[in-house]
Amino acid sequence: MIKPYLMFNRECDEAFKWYQKAFDGEIIAIQKYGDMPPSPDFPIAESDKDLVLHIEMKITETGYILGSDYRQDLQDAGKVCISVELNSEESAIRAWSILSEDGNIHMDLQPTFFAKLHGSVKDKFGVTWMFTVS
Incomplete structure (x- = not known):
């Protein structure tokens, strides 16, 4: 793990x-x-x-x-992204809306050819999160 x-x-x-x-x-x-x-x-x-x-x-x-x-x-290295794979669009949208507050959106949470929803955001603490809803 x-x-x-x-x-x-x-x-x-x-x-x-x-x-x-x-x-x-x-x-x-x-x-x-x-x-x-x-x-x-x-x-x-x-x-x-x-x-x-x-x-x-x-x-x-x-x-x-x-x-x-x-x-x-600590300096924000920006070399690590936490990938969160969820089954629920609702859960992803809720987490996304909270983490994007005062954050920096790299890619909007949106439908893609490989997922129902996918996006990336750096939160206000400097941590980058990537969401994928299958």
Whole structure:
């Protein structure tokens, strides 16, 4: 099983709430930096204790995404696209409309020769999603 791991600049919690709304997702696990046992080898600043150390969300019947806040600045590489294959046009349209808010549409969600609906959008967190409805 492959589970994409998304890294964020202090906005993982906000992003996963957004994804939970888009996909009616189920959070399987979440740990914050403040949940870690204190260690002099890995000190956690008070301002970082609410950051997400690890989160896992089920977004489709067999699809999961994982994430974390990286404690240093990340640049959006744009080399990874999460492909979501759905059976329901309604589910795709709902998720698409949420993720495209304040995002950048690469290809409108529309019928194609190979799918009932297909499209690609980069969300406001810099994550690119590709939707296909068979």
